[in-house]
Amino acid sequence: xxxxxxxxxxxxxxxxxxxxxxxxxxxxxxxxxxxxxxxxxxxxxxxxxxxxxxxxxxxxxxxxxxxxxxxxxxxxxxxxxxxxxxxxxxxxxxxxxxxxxxxxxxxxxxxxxxxxxxxxxxxxxxxxxxxxxxxxxxxxxxxxxxxxxxxxxxxxxxxxxxxxxxxxxxxxxxxxxxxxxxxxxxxxxxxxxxxxxxxxxxxxxxxxxxxxxxxxxxxxxxxxxxxxxxxxxxxxxxxxxxxxxxxxxxxxxxxxxxxxxxxxxxxxxxxxxxxxxxxxxxxxxxxxxxxxxxxxxxxxxxxxxxxxxxxxxxxxx
Ligand code: NDP
Ligand code: GDR
Numbered sequence: 001x002x003x004x005x006x007x008x009x010x011x012x013x014x015x016x017x018x019x020x021x022x023x024x025x026x027x028x029x030x031x032x033x034x035x036x037x038x039x040x041x042x043x044x045x046x047x048x049x050x051x052x053x054x055x056x057x058x059x060x061x062x063x064x065x066x067x068x069x070x071x072x073x074x075x076x077x078x079x080x081x082x083x084x085x086x087x088x089x090x091x092x093x094x095x096x097x098x099x100x101x102x103x104x105x106x107x108x109x110x111x112x113x114x115x116x117x118x119x120x121x122x123x124x125x126x127x128x129x130x131x132x133x134x135x136x137x138x139x140x141x142x143x144x145x146x147x148x149x150x151x152x153x154x155x156x157x158x159x160x161x162x163x164x165x166x167x168x169x170x171x172x173x174x175x176x177x178x179x180x181x182x183x184x185x186x187x188x189x190x191x192x193x194x195x196x197x198x199x200x201x202x203x204x205x206x207x208x209x210x211x212x213x214x215x216x217x218x219x220x221x222x223x224x225x226x227x228x229x230x231x232x233x234x235x236x237x238x239x240x241x242x243x244x245x246x247x248x249x250x251x252x253x254x255x256x257x258x259x260x261x262x263x264x265x266x267x268x269x270x271x272x273x274x275x276x277x278x279x280x281x282x283x284x285x286x287x288x289x290x291x292x293x294x295x296x297x298x299x300x301x302x303x304x305x306x307x308x309x310x311x312x313x314x315x316x317x
Contacts, residue, residue: 004073005027006030006032006073006077007019007031007076008106010044011033011043012079012083014122015043030073033054033056034058078121081122081151088146100154119168121156124174125175126145126281130281131281135286137290138241138290171234175224175243176244178218179306191207192250196257196311214249215250216250217284217286241288247283
């Protein structure tokens with residue numbers, strides 16, 4: 001029988017790649033989309049004929065109940081969030097409401113309307129924040145460093161708690177940074193890829209950056225959505241860390257991205273305090289051995305290939 005999936009955050013980077021994976025597997029895909037004056041369907045434009053769009057919002061419980069009723073899902077992927085860490089200091093309350101409490105609303109809607117469904121929560125390495133051990137695994141304690149990280153920790157524990165309280169099939173995927181040509185424009189990798197292509201084409205002369213010594217464990221989003229699906233195919237629900245196990249600095253990303261089009265990053269990059277954060281998470285590095293062992297998951301795209309893919313995509317755009 002055809003499986004039904006409900007994806008919140010379907011218009012985002014991960015939502016679009018996950019939809020492609022699920023359609024390929026024969027799922028009926030329903031996507032929750034928030035109301036907007038000018039709907040931005042850039043990432044899912046090509047998928048619209050094959051999916052069912054449901055208007056709803058993680059801030060509105062009744063809309064989530066309706067969405068679950070309407071889609072009768074076998075699997076729910078809760079990807080919607082205010083996902084930009086830097087903005088979470090400007091809109092902390094909204095971030096808490098959507099990225100944190102929104103998870104509870106979604107879990108409760110499933111508990112009421114589809115308790116047999118399987119639930120995936122998009123948790124984040126930002127929960128590790130000021131890391132208490134390196135590398136970070138499923139048992140590493142959290143020390144979030146932003147309103148976003150704090151909200152994700154709430155969503156993570158809500159997921160674990162609904163699993164333990166009501167015996168729901170609910171998993172938290174603790175994903176490290178993953179990028180692609182569909183990444184939001186304000187995130188550092190896409191910002192650099194766009195900046196490089198504009199400079200190469202003579203449209204800009206400099207690129208303003210924040211903390212370029214920050215390090216991240218960066219992978220390709222297309223690989224990571226496969227891990228989400230695999231988590232929901234296990235016999236018992238568990239939480240998994242997903243990452244590459246490699247860490248690179250923003251500086252390294254700059255070097256490779258400018259180098260890819262024959263330029264030297266030092267000639268164009270300037271520091272700008274506007275892009276600095278009140279607190280940083282300096283060394284995020286995953287230990288994805290549980291995902292490898294139990295999900296048979298490993299990332300396919302290397303760091304240099306990811307940088308090249310993103311710069312090439314902007315050069316073509
Ligand atoms: P994006 O920012 O690209 O997508 C976020 C999605 O959430 C968009 O579809 C957005 O809709 C939607 N959304 C925002 N607010 C609401 C709301 N109030 N109600 C309903 N929908 C809403 O994120 P990614 O695809 O990169 O990430 C997916 C999830 O994974 C997020 O929860 C993120 O926090 C988490 N995550 C991401 C990582 C990464 O490296 N990408 C790593 C770890 C976790 P709209 O298009 O209308 O704005
Ligand atoms: P992050 O992603 O905060 O890790 O959250 P982002 O790409 O915004 O920042 C990564 C690092 O780069 C440094 N940086 C800059 N960042 C931005 N955006 N712009 C700049 O100009 C700049 N200069 C330096 C940042 O300080 C930071 O250290 C992402 C999101 O997808 C979250 O939703 C997700 O949970 C985590 O990854 C894992």
